[in-house]
Amino acid sequence: MIGFKYVGVGRKKSSISISCLKPGNGLIVVNNIPIFKYFKNLNLNNIYRVFKFLKYKLDFNINIKGGGFSSQFKSMEFSIISSVIDFNKSLKSDLKKSIKKITDSRVKERRKIGFVKSRKKKQFSKR
Structure with a gap:
């Protein structure tokens, strides 16, 4: 169980991340950069x-x-x-309780013809 590599995929809007889990020292590397350098301004408590x-x-x-x-x-x-x-199937219920969602499929709505944005219209002029 410890000698193998486990892979997980996550999606949110248009970003896709693939994480590989393997035994080690507890390091998190994002795109070959340590996590605290890649996400400087964000709170990392959710990850930890x-x-x-x-x-x-x-x-x-x-x-x-x-x-x-x-x-x-x-x-x-x-x-x-x-x-x-x-990696460990028995943690599934505990993790789902602590973190609400596993995937988020919401994406930006496409722009329609004649509209300024997806639903915003030009101001109507009566005269």
């Missing part, structure tokens, strides 16, 4: 909340593509949770 369920020290190697920083962060959180669930 997952580690209180684990008994082992595990390394996470995460690749993220697309989206902005906040959607990348959320997709990374979802991928870490799914790889931990793949």
